[in-house]
Amino acid sequence: MNFDDASLSSLHTHRVKTRQQMKGIQHSIQKSKRKYCHISPEIKNQLISLVLDKKLRIKDAAIICNLNYSTAKTILYTLRHQPPKQAGFKLNSSQCKPRFTIKTQIKGTLVNEYDFYTYLNQN
Numbered sequence: 001m002n003f004d005d006a007s008l009s010s011l012h013t014h015r016v017k018t019r020q021q022m023k024g025i026q027h028s029i030q031k032s033k034r035k036y037c038h039i040s041p042e043i044k045n046q047l048i049s050l051v052l053d054k055k056l057r058i059k060d061a062a063i064i065c066n067l068n069y070s071t072a073k074t075i076l077y078t079l080r081h082q083p084p085k086q087a088g089f090k091l092n093s094s095q096c097k098p099r100f101t102i103k104t105q106i107k108g109t110l111v112n113e114y115d116f117y118t119y120l121n122q123n
Contacts (some may be wrong), residue, residue: 039067043065044075046064047061047062047067047072047076048076050065051076058072058073059072100115100116101114101115101116102114102115102116
């Protein structure tokens with residue numbers, strides 16, 4: 001049998017698209033973007049208290065809080081690796097003598113509060 005080159009190439013070869021043709025196709029196809037949902041501070045605090053205070057596993061606490069396991073891991077990772085909050089001060093211009101009040105808080109509850117200068121003068 002005698003096959004000519006044109007018929008052979010049309011039957012047995014596949015058409016390959018170039019990179020530029022593929023780029024044109026990619027722009028026309030809309031990629032579905034991942035949707036992120038905001039997690040409320042109450043759910044974060046609940047997760048943190050379940051894991052740190054009640055000593056539950058992250059997986060169990062995530063199920064209770066109705067979160068993905070990976071989301072729960074990320075929340076706890078950022079909690080453990082975030083830098084500590086900086087101490088700040090506030091100037092009261094209405095008073096003439098300087099006041100420096102020291103407040104000690106643990107998990108948002110006030111433990112101790114005193115005026116630094118009166119404490120310094122007492123000792």
